Amino acid sequence: EDxxxxxxxxxxxxxGDTVTLNCSYxxxxxxxxxxxxxxxxxxxxxxxxxxxxxxxxxxxxSSILDKKELFSILNITATQTGDSAIYLCAVGRSFGNExxxxxxxxxxxxxx
Amino acid sequence: EAQxxxxxxxxxxxxxxxxxxxxxxxxxxEYMSWYRQDPGLGLRQIYYSMNVEVTDKGDVPxxxxxSRKEKRNFPLILESPSPNQTSLYFCASSFSGxxxxxxxxxxxxxxxx
Numbered sequence: 001e002d003x004x005x006x007x008x009x010x011x012x013x014x015x016g017d018t019v020t021l022n023c024s025y026x027x028x029x030x031x032x033x034x035x036x037x038x039x040x041x042x043x044x045x046x047x048x049x050x051x052x053x054x055x056x057x058x059x060x061x062s063s064i065l066d067k068k069e070l071f072s073i074l075n076i077t078a079t080q081t082g083d084s085a086i087y088l089c090a091v092g093r094s095f096g097n098e099x100x101x102x103x104x105x106x107x108x109x110x111x112x
Numbered sequence: 113e114a115q116x117x118x119x120x121x122x123x124x125x126x127x128x129x130x131x132x133x134x135x136x137x138x139x140x141x142e143y144m145s146w147y148r149q150d151p152g153l154g155l156r157q158i159y160y161s162m163n164v165e166v167t168d169k170g171d172v173p174x175x176x177x178x179s180r181k182e183k184r185n186f187p188l189i190l191e192s193p194s195p196n197q198t199s200l201y202f203c204a205s206s207f208s209g210x211x212x213x214x215x216x217x218x219x220x221x222x223x224x225x
Contacts, residue, residue, distance in 0.1 A: 034212045042202060042216035088155060098143065098162060098211050099170055104154035
């Protein structure tokens with residue numbers, strides 16, 4: 001059975017800290033790994049990763065994929081209170097099977 | 113404004129009473145999908161549609177039906193709702209070549225008593 005596991009489940013840090021969120025997966029016909037941010041309600045897309053070792057960056061957020069060890073990390077540097085959210089990892093499969101499987105998410109809380 | 117809309121946003125109903133949650137997008141997206149979100153279980157895909165008249169099961173399709181008669185609409189039908197379908201439901205859409213970059217609707221909170 002396909003699995004996407006995120007850790008930690010919950011994380012509380014102070015503003016300015018750096019955090020690392022983890023996502024491991026076991027999925028048939030892997031195509032891509034995705035990160036989403038969910039604040040109040042609807043998730044919003046952050047990154048898509050398809051190749052190992054290539055870091056994606058957007059401001060203070062960055063992510064990298066290891067297809068050999070089947071995991072990805074999402075780093076957030078110099079955290080701000082606006083980073084407080086649930087971060088979701090999802091895995092997409094090869095063309096022809098467009099299911100997305102999500103992990104349960106990491107709830108990140110930034111204390112001012 | 114580009115958006116995905118869902119209606120209703122909140123619904124309380126009773127076991128067995130058929131209901132439909134509507135989803136509409138104005139971005140001309142080919143791909144549409146329904147998810148449910150439950151505490152401790154995360155987002156789970158119910159059904160998805162690659163285009164008009166093309167639908168397929170996600171990970172948790174039991175108890176749900178969908179149809180895609182028009183490109184912009186993708187309603188979710190619960191023929192006989194049960195309490196275990198109490199959940200937060202999201203509709204999402206994207207271009208078919210970019211199914212990873214999905215735009216989510218605001219969510220529908222459904223309670224079945």
